[in-house]
Amino acid sequence: MGSHTFFGQFMTNVMMRLLLRISGGDTFYTFNRRFFHVARFPSDSKQVLDFNTALVLQGPISTRNNFTFKTIKHYLDTYENLEIILSTWDDEDTSLFGEFFSSGRFHLVKSVYPDFRGISNINLQIVSSRAGLDVAKTLRVERVIKSRTDQAVLDNSAITIIERYFELFTSPSYLPILTLDRNSFLYRLYGVSDMFQYSDLETLTIFWAVDLDTRDIKDVFEPKPTNILEYAIRNTGETYLVTSYLSRRGELIDFTFENYLEYLKKYFLVVDSFQLGYVWNKYTSEERPWKDPTKLPEFREIQFIDWLTLNSNKVQLTTDFKNLNSRDGVY
Secondary structure, eight states, X not given: OOHHHHHHHHHHHHHHHHHHHHOBTTBOOOOOOOOSOOOOSTTOOOBOOSSOEEEXXXXXXXXXXXXXXXXXXXXXXXXXXXXXXXXXXXXXXXXXXXXXXXXXXXXXXXXXOOSOOOGGGHHHHHHHHHHHHHHHHHTTOSEEEEEETTEEEOSTTHHHHHHHHHHHHOBTTBOOEEEESTTOBSSSTTOOOOSSEEEEHHHHHHHTOOOOOOOOHHHHHSSOOOSHHHHHHTXXXXXXXXXXXXXXXXXXXXXXXXXXXHHHHHHEEEEOSGGGTEEESSSOSOSOGGGOTTSOGGGOBOOHXXXXXXXXXXXXXXXXXXXXXXXXXXX
């Protein structure tokens, strides 16, 4: 047994004993281990995707635990025909990634920072996502994944699973954007997560063909919103991106719950991140932070079953939304 394997098993045993000790009352703790690519058996081979696909990793290099480097290596080792595009900034040290060029499937693009970064750095995401998609166009791929340099889906079949979801719930005339439940909020209007997306190249190109946000945060959030509807109407973050996209698709945005649900069904496909081995090397290692029952119901995420139920027209959520927004001062 190698030293890393021994240490990993040792830490697993420690964690299990600790969680059993602190579990009690109404709380039971569990944990998961996520692995970068491991060839478990000699017969293990790289997966071949059904569609020519490029994965855009955008953002600054995540150096903690060498995360971005390991993520790219994982994808190259796991998928035989996946193109990897690292879209980062001109002041980032990317010398460590030189070894990946020999694969013929690694591509690097560096951008200059925009003059104004926007609320929550949204303009950085727009610029780096666009730059990565521009590279994807030169590769003549059919499908694109837009992800972040500090995130990964580490199940060894994750992208194959994503392809299956897409084929099951789409058609040549219906090509939505597949996204994840993590930070896709049911009651925050047009609050569909922009962190991980999968679709055809044309659709994601249209999504990210959005004007940079030139507003000042003080002008947007003063006075402070008192409920989740007021917050959404300020139109920032993922809401800004989604409403801009829908407008370019010719849709009317009226900031009603019914309007949001209709476009959620029509333009998006939300799947659960847990089965894909999703990890985020930032903020917290907790995989489902919003499922804590002590959190406000305003932060309920959209799960796949929610999206599926919405498409069967068997769910009524409008009353819940109205009740949430009658409680001023809690957001």
